[in-house]
Amino acid sequence: MKKSLFLIILKQKFIDMKKLTVKEKLPGFIGLLALIFTLGAFMISCESKPPENSRATQITKGKAHFDQYCASCHSEGGAGPAADTLEVKPADLSQIISRRKSKEFPVMEIARYIDGRQFVAAHGTREMPIWGEVFSQQEELSETEIKGKLGELIAYLISIQE
Structure with a gap:
């Protein structure tokens, strides 16, 4: 047995x-x-640190980009410290979706506008810097790095929509 x-x-x-x-x-x-x-x-x-490409990490990096490049004009509802020096009042970037009928964030449109290199002079003058050129020429970033930075910034902008 x-x-x-x-x-x-x-x-x-x-x-x-x-x-x-x-x-x-x-x-x-x-x-x-x-x-x-x-x-x-x-x-x-297993630490609580999110992976490099997680949404939380993108938002955190995007906020840092916003603070560095955008906040002087666009913080406080478009009334940042430098806003008074501009002819056109800067947009309140927390209201992008609420100003639209579709109620969806226009990712590609905003990315192209921030980048700025595709806009033709016939569309009028632009007080906002052409960030694509700044990132490309002054910071010497590659196209992939520029797209990454824009993606992080847009992730942050999506996160602050009211």
């Missing part, structure tokens, strides 16, 4: 650790250390 593994385990006597030599305890100790280091590494990798 076959004995079940469960019964065999139940009948095993516990090892008396006091009777073991250091040499006999060493493999178990090394295994325990390996387990502790593995669990520690796992816990560190």
